[in-house]
Amino acid sequence: MRRKLSTFVIAVLVALATAGVAAATNGGLTPVQPESPNASHTVTAYWVIVGFTAVIFFLVEGLLVAFIWKYRSRGRGRDVEGPQVHGHSRLEVIWTVIPVLILSAIAVVVFFQLPKIDAAPASAHPIHITVEGHQFYWQFDYPNKTRSINTLYVPVGAVVDLKVVATDVIHSWWIPALGGKIQAIPGRVNHTWFMAEKAGAYEGQCAELCGVYHASMTARVVAESQAAYDAYIGAQAAATIGKQEWSGVCATCHGNLGQGGYGPNIATNATVVQVTGLTAILRNGFDGPTGAMPPVGDTWNSTQIKALVAYVKKNVYKAAPVGGTTP
Amino acid sequence: MATRSEAVYPVGWKSGRVASWLVTVDHKRIGIMYIATSIFFFALGGLLAILMRAQLAGPGEHFLTKNSYNEVMTMHGTTMVFLVVVPIMAGFGNFLVPLMIGARDMAFPRLNALSYWLFLLGGIVLWLSWFAKGGAAHAGWWSYPTLSEAMPWASPGHGQDYWILAIHILTLSSILGAINFIVTIHHMRTPGMTWMRMPLFVWAMETYSILLVLAMPAISAAVTLLLLDRQAGTHFFIPGHGGSLLLYQHMFWFFGHPEVYIMVLPAFGMISEILPVFSRKPIFGYKAVAFSTLAIAFFSMLVWAHHMFTTGMGIGLDGFFMISSMVIAVPTGIKIFNWLATMWRGNLIFDSPLLFSLGFLALFTFGGLTGIFLAAFPVDWQLNDSYFIVAHFHYVAFGGIVFALFGGLYYWWPKMFGRMLDERLAKWNFWLMFIGFNMTFLPMHMLGLLGMPRRVYTYHHGGLWAIYNGISTAGGVLTAIGVAVFVANIWITHVLRKGARVGNDPWLADTLEWYTTSPPPPHNFDSVPYVTSARPLRDLRRRLAEEAT
Numbered sequence: 001m002r003r004k005l006s007t008f009v010i011a012v013l014v015a016l017a018t019a020g021v022a023a024a025t026n027g028g029l030t031p032v033q034p035e036s037p038n039a040s041h042t043v044t045a046y047w048v049i050v051g052f053t054a055v056i057f058f059l060v061e062g063l064l065v066a067f068i069w070k071y072r073s074r075g076r077g078r079d080v081e082g083p084q085v086h087g088h089s090r091l092e093v094i095w096t097v098i099p100v101l102i103l104s105a106i107a108v109v110v111f112f113q114l115p116k117i118d119a120a121p122a123s124a125h126p127i128h129i130t131v132e133g134h135q136f137y138w139q140f141d142y143p144n145k146t147r148s149i150n151t152l153y154v155p156v157g158a159v160v161d162l163k164v165v166a167t168d169v170i171h172s173w174w175i176p177a178l179g180g181k182i183q184a185i186p187g188r189v190n191h192t193w194f195m196a197e198k199a200g201a202y203e204g205q206c207a208e209l210c211g212v213y214h215a216s217m218t219a220r221v222v223a224e225s226q227a228a229y230d231a232y233i234g235a236q237a238a239a240t241i242g243k244q245e246w247s248g249v250c251a252t253c254h255g256n257l258g259q260g261g262y263g264p265n266i267a268t269n270a271t272v273v274q275v276t277g278l279t280a281i282l283r284n285g286f287d288g289p290t291g292a293m294p295p296v297g298d299t300w301n302s303t304q305i306k307a308l309v310a311y312v313k314k315n316v317y318k319a320a321p322v323g324g325t326t327p
Numbered sequence: 328m329a330t331r332s333e334a335v336y337p338v339g340w341k342s343g344r345v346a347s348w349l350v351t352v353d354h355k356r357i358g359i360m361y362i363a364t365s366i367f368f369f370a371l372g373g374l375l376a377i378l379m380r381a382q383l384a385g386p387g388e389h390f391l392t393k394n395s396y397n398e399v400m401t402m403h404g405t406t407m408v409f410l411v412v413v414p415i416m417a418g419f420g421n422f423l424v425p426l427m428i429g430a431r432d433m434a435f436p437r438l439n440a441l442s443y444w445l446f447l448l449g450g451i452v453l454w455l456s457w458f459a460k461g462g463a464a465h466a467g468w469w470s471y472p473t474l475s476e477a478m479p480w481a482s483p484g485h486g487q488d489y490w491i492l493a494i495h496i497l498t499l500s501s502i503l504g505a506i507n508f509i510v511t512i513h514h515m516r517t518p519g520m521t522w523m524r525m526p527l528f529v530w531a532m533e534t535y536s537i538l539l540v541l542a543m544p545a546i547s548a549a550v551t552l553l554l555l556d557r558q559a560g561t562h563f564f565i566p567g568h569g570g571s572l573l574l575y576q577h578m579f580w581f582f583g584h585p586e587v588y589i590m591v592l593p594a595f596g597m598i599s600e601i602l603p604v605f606s607r608k609p610i611f612g613y614k615a616v617a618f619s620t621l622a623i624a625f626f627s628m629l630v631w632a633h634h635m636f637t638t639g640m641g642i643g644l645d646g647f648f649m650i651s652s653m654v655i656a657v658p659t660g661i662k663i664f665n666w667l668a669t670m671w672r673g674n675l676i677f678d679s680p681l682l683f684s685l686g687f688l689a690l691f692t693f694g695g696l697t698g699i700f701l702a703a704f705p706v707d708w709q710l711n712d713s714y715f716i717v718a719h720f721h722y723v724a725f726g727g728i729v730f731a732l733f734g735g736l737y738y739w740w741p742k743m744f745g746r747m748l749d750e751r752l753a754k755w756n757f758w759l760m761f762i763g764f765n766m767t768f769l770p771m772h773m774l775g776l777l778g779m780p781r782r783v784y785t786y787h788h789g790g791l792w793a794i795y796n797g798i799s800t801a802g803g804v805l806t807a808i809g810v811a812v813f814v815a816n817i818w819i820t821h822v823l824r825k826g827a828r829v830g831n832d833p834w835l836a837d838t839l840e841w842y843t844t845s846p847p848p849p850h851n852f853d854s855v856p857y858v859t860s861a862r863p864l865r866d867l868r869r870r871l872a873e874e875a876t
Contacts, residue, residue, distance in 0.1 A: 006413035025454075028773025031709050042709050050701055055698040059665060060692045067670040068685060071606070071679065078835050082609060082673035087612035095664040103653040110649065110703045113486060115840045117705040118642060131727075135480060164639075169474040170572060172637060172712055176778040180708020181637040185573065186473060204366060207712040207780040209467045211474060211481070215783035228794040232714025262393075285480055292479030 029304045031176060035202060035223075038179040041116040048109045052102050079222055113116075117179070120193040124159035131164045133171030133184035133206065135294040136213035137248045140291040146237040147304065149248040152221045153237075155229040156199045164190040169211060173222050175204035183208055196223030212262065213252055213295075241304055242311030249296050264290045266316075271311045279305050352436035353849055354421045356583035357443050358372045359743060360434070360738075361418025364447055365411050368600070370814075372406035373807060377400045380803035383796050396762075397465035398486070404468030407488065408586065410450045412728055413539075416593040417442070417504045420532040422507060422743060426847060429517025429855035435512040438503055445500035449493045456489035464490035467782060469583070470553065472575050474565035477557040488557065491550045499685050503760035505536035505543075512536075517839070519858035523617075526838045526861070527610060530617045531596025534624045535589055535799060541628065542585035564830060564852055580631035588627040591723065593618055594731035595662060597816050599685050601738050602666055602862045604836045605681035606673030612665045613861055619658035626655045637711050638706040645704040652702035659695055663688065663710070679753035683734030686761050690726025697772065712782075715775025721768045733760070733813070741833050743843045747825030751821035752816040759809030766802025770795035836863035 030047070034040040071082070121125055129152065130141040152249045154160050162174050166184035174181040178194035196202065206217035224232075247256065254260060258267030269278040282305060283299025297305065340349050348356060372480050378399050382391040402651060421439065425432055433439045456463040461484015466475035469491070470490060475482050486744045512533045514524065553575070562568035564575050610616055629651045636645055666688060675681065697719040701707045710716065729807040741747050776796050779786060786792055820826030832841035843852050860866055 028770075028795065030779050032778055033774050039709075042705055045703060045706050046700065046709070049706065051702050053699055055697055060667070061689060062684065063667050064670075064688055064692075066665065067673075068675065071670060071673045071675045073674050076674050078607070078674075078676055080674050082606060082608040083666075085611065086609050087615065088668075091668070092612050092615050092661065096661055099657050099660040103656055106699065106703060107650060107653060108707060111646070114642070119557060119707075129861075170471055170860075172780075173779065174712075174778075176709065180705065181711055182482055182708070183638045185638060187567075187570070187572060187641065204778065205783075208784040209397070209471075209474065212397065215393065215785050250623055258516070261685065287479035292483065294480035 003143060011054060021041070034177060034179075035111060035197050035200070036178040037197075038194060039119075039177060040116045041113045045110055045113045045117070049182065075090050075255055080132060082266070107140050118158045120161060120195070126159040126161035126193065127154065128161050128163065129154075130160050130246055131173055131184065132299060133173065133210070133217075135168050135211050135248075136206075136217040136252055137296070138173075138217070138219045139299070142233045142237070144233055146233045147241060148232075148237050149241075149244040150219060151244075152219065153229055153232045154221060154223050156196055156223045156225040158226075159193060159195045160273050161191065161193045164224050167298055167320055170301075171206045171207060172208035173204075174207040175202050178203045178204075178221060181207050186295070194221075196221065199225070238303075240309075242307035242309075242316075245297075245300075245304065245308045245313050246316065250312075253293075258312075262291075263293065265293040267318050270319070273309055275302075275306060275309055278290075278309060293317075342346070342399045347715040348787055352383070352432075352440045354425050354439060355438065355743070355847060355849075355851075357439050358418045358420070360424030360443055361414050361421055361446065364450065365415035365418060368410035368450055369407055369415075369808070372411055373401035373810060375406070377803055377807055379403065380800040382735050382784060383786070384790055384800040385797065391784065394462065394465065395806050397467075397782075398463040398718065400782055401464050401467050401470075401490075402453070404758040405453060405493075405660075407724070408468060408590070409494065410446075412590040412724070412732075413497075413501060413586075414446050415732060416532075416535060416590065417446070417501070418592065419528075419597070419732075419739070420508055420535070421504075423739065423840055424511060424529055424532050426577060426843065426851060427765055427838050428512065428515060428741075429519055429839050429852060429858070430515040431509065431851055433507050439507050442500045442504035442507065443504070445729050449496035449500060452489055452496060453493035453625075455621070456493070460486040462486050469576075469579055470550075471579075472553060472556065472570075472572055473566070475553060476565060477614055482557075484700070488554070491554045492555075494546060494550045495798050498818070499546045500560070501539045501843050502543050503511060503574055505539035508532050508536040510768075517855045517858055519863075521613065524858055524861045524863075525611070525617075526596075527599035527616055527620075528593070528596035528838075531592045531599070534620050535593050537591070538585045538589045538624050538627065539684075542582045542589065545578050546582035549575055549582070550559065552578075570582050574636060576635050577632065581628075582633045583634060584631040585624075585627045587720075587723070588623055590728055592734075594728045595620065596686055597731045597735040598666060598840065599662075599737070600836075601680045601684045601734050602669045604738075604834050605676050605684070605711070606670050607675045607676070607789045607835075608669055609837075609862060610665070611668035612661075613672070615661055616665050619661045623655060626651060626658070630655060632737050633702060633704070635705045649702050649704050653699065656695065656699060656702075662690060663695075678767065679732045679735075679750060680738035680755060682754065682757045683730050683737065687727055687730040687755065689763070690722055690730060694722025694726055699724065710775055712774045712780055713775035714779045717766045717781050718771035718775060721771070723737050725768070726764055730760070730764075733757070735812075738834070739840075740844050741829040742840055742847070744821065744826075745828060746820050746824075747829050747833065748816050748820050748826060752812055752819070756816065758813040761814060763802045763805030763809055764808075767806055768802070770798045770802075774799075793813075832864065835868070837865050839863055 025190055031043050034043050036113045094227045128143055132139040138150050140148045164182050166186045168186065172181045173182040173184055178196060179192065182190045182192040192200055204219050206214060210217060253263035254266050266272050281296055282300060285323035286293040349359065378391060381386055382396055387721060416721055464486040466482050466487065473481055475487050512529060528610050555561040556563050556565060562570040564570045564572055566572060599610055599654055600617055630641060630648060632644060633648045633652045701710060701719060737748055737753055774792065779792060829845050831844055839855065856867055
């Protein structure tokens with residue numbers, strides 16, 4: 001009995017320690033702080049379900065503990081039987097009907113919250129942005145045809161309609177503070193939306209296993225003033241696209257300096273500064289003795305590829321010594 | 328009779344200690360082989376789980392490479408579902424169903440042996456995938472295309488092909504086994520055992536078998552199409568050529584969700600056998616418990632797309648699958664309340680089978696309740712594919728199914744082997760696993776809510792992410808120690824022969840398997856009493872007591 005008690009005490013302490021850590025920072029008992037109306041209403045629905053399920057949880061677990069305590073054997077022999085009760089129709093009907101009512105209530109709450117989660121406010125004029133999932137990066141197409149990689153810039157307070165697509169494998173778009181997930185499925189077009197209510201940077205990452213670098217496929221949404229947004233898609237995006245491509249796409253496998261990592265060393269490979277050869281590899285992928293490369297740039301236009309070559313020439317490429325080995 | 332039993336094991340090589348197991352068609356031996364093989368794979372799958380937890384113990388670790396993490400994760404899931412839970416249920420069913428219904432053997436003993444050997448073959452093929460060119464399958468246990476297709480940047484090499492072949496073999500094994508169970512249960516019940524007098528575990532195995540027959544062909548078809556894509560140049564799941572990735576998801580989950588109930592219903596059946604015996608009461612509401620099993624099975628065929636809420640199916644389908652998923656909670660709730668009512672005013676004897684059953688009740692309830700969050704599809708959009716899901720299904724699959732399995736092992740062990748496992752070690756086993764399990768999986772709910780997706784080989788956040796992951800890994804180690812105590816218990820009981828010998832019915836139980844000797848003879852029963860209720864052994868004890876006075 002003492003051993004049982006001490007194990008129980010340890011269990012309670014562990015549970016309290018865990019709950020204490022969580023409560024102290026309010027971390028992990030609720031979805032992350034919502035910063036968009038759809039995310040806020042999701043959290044509302046979450047708390048309503050917490051309310052209903054908590055009642056059932058404490059009822060069932062409470063009865064369980066109470067019965068364990070109250071009806072424990074206390075040294076009675078195995079041959080001592082409890083009352084031979086075979087059932088009770090009215091009771092059983094009650095514990096069938098009450099869950100039906102509770103679940104109906106939850107369903108009603110969900111359908112009540114749904115329009116505010118699923119659809120953007122009707123009056124708003126949304127900014128339409130295409131999100132393309134790739135092994136292993138996110139590409140964003142703005143209304144004026146500019147692009148950015150891994151970081152999406154949006155104006156604070158604007159409704160953003162995201163068209164979510166992919167070309168290689170399934171990915172899943174997820175910025176927890178800005179709402180739920182939507183899969184990026186090759187061959188399908190999905191939509192989701194958000195409206196960042198405060199300026200700031202919101203982090204997220206791909207939520208559907210997409211290959212070796214699934215864990216590195218992070219995304220960030222930067223909500224900033226309308227002026228800053230206009231400036232970004234006006235000129236900055238195009239000016240930095242080469243750098244974004246290198247650090248957001250190439251460097252994942254080949255290393256920041258092209259020194260190699262999961263992929264081979266490309267810092268001294270002349271193909272990286274040769275537009276035609278590089279275009280072929282980016283558009284079609286590459287399958288060689290050192291491993292396979294996905295067609296990471298299958299939706300890149302020639303301006304983008306030229307920008308990448310320019311960036312690589314300036315910052316990464318180290319021409320191999322000419323004329324063979326020198327002593 | 329004497330000549331007959333000689334004929335069962337004729338002289339020669341077939342009666343050898345090892346050979347007699349290799350050629351056996353005895354349902355009890357086949358059942359034990361199923362269970363032993365599943366426990367072996369449970370240890371392997373558990374080892375993979377520990378490897379993953381080691382990799383995730385802290386941020387940015389390099390214990391496993393990202394490639395091998397995906398392989399380990401895929402093999403862990405596939406092993407636990409296809410090589411542990413489904414076959415171990417077949418093992419319990421094999422051992423118990425004929426005994427519980429007073430039959431001599433399964434309806435088709437040779438088919439039964441074939442099912443087992445196919446299961447073993449499937450397991451070997453799956454694990455050979457480690458040695459395949461390109462490494463083991465690494466597209467997750469769902470193997471969603473296009474990641475599981477043969478493109479060089481997806482799943483080239485043959486690991487995925489081994490996976491497909493293993494699934495085909497295991498599907499065949501399961502369907503053959505299921506047909507055998509159905510025929511046995513329908514045709515071989517002893518006189519007097521009407522449907523309403525059948526042990527609830529047999530009800531569960533009947534339902535398990537029907538679901539296997541209905542659901543398994545869906546995954547067979549799905550992986551066949553995948554194999555054709557990979558090896559014969561078709562484009563079922565290659566969107567650029569007109570294929571559809573959603574088609575695979577639908578086919579997979581049309582199997583995948585009934586699969587959850589294929590795994591959990593026999594566990595429910597075990598709980599329905601154990602709770603009454605250790606509460607010294609009849610099950611509360613036999614009919615409600617039996618029919619809720621059928622209801623769960625029926626609705627389990629209608630909920631598959633709740634795994635696909637984030638695929639953009641549209642609100643109409645999302646709504647339908649939310650409602651159907653919530654409907655399943657009702658018969659499940661009926662079971663939980665009936666089990667609680669079974670304990671009410673009982674004489675609770677805290678032997679290990681009851682401890683594990685109570686652990687099951689506590690943990691499964693929690694896992695069921697978190698399921699409601701996931702059925703509510705807008706909330707699921709936030710929680711799906713995060714660690715919240717991992718936590719949820721482990722509460723159901725480990726906290727629910729595995730705890731029930733351990734309860735079942737401790738309960739039927741004396742019947743299978745004639746010796747009682749050590750009760751003190753059993754209690755260590757329970758508490759280590761109970762505490763370890765909660766430490767491992769409770770924090771995962773929080774990790775999911777914090778934004779940690781599942782199936783990532785690493786993370787770079789410190790703070791709470793690191794703390795929760797650290798607790799989780801520590802809990803994993805504790806759980807593993809708990810399982811090791813179980814193995815030690817078997818060792819002490821059988822190899823050191825410390826386990827006490829038992830008679831026919833050490834627990835004063837209710838059902839027919841306790842009528843015969845422990846372990847039962849090859850022919851099971853010399854005679855079977857006429858069954859007049861769902862508790863023939865209690866009836867018998869009462870008759871004997873009356874005669875004695």
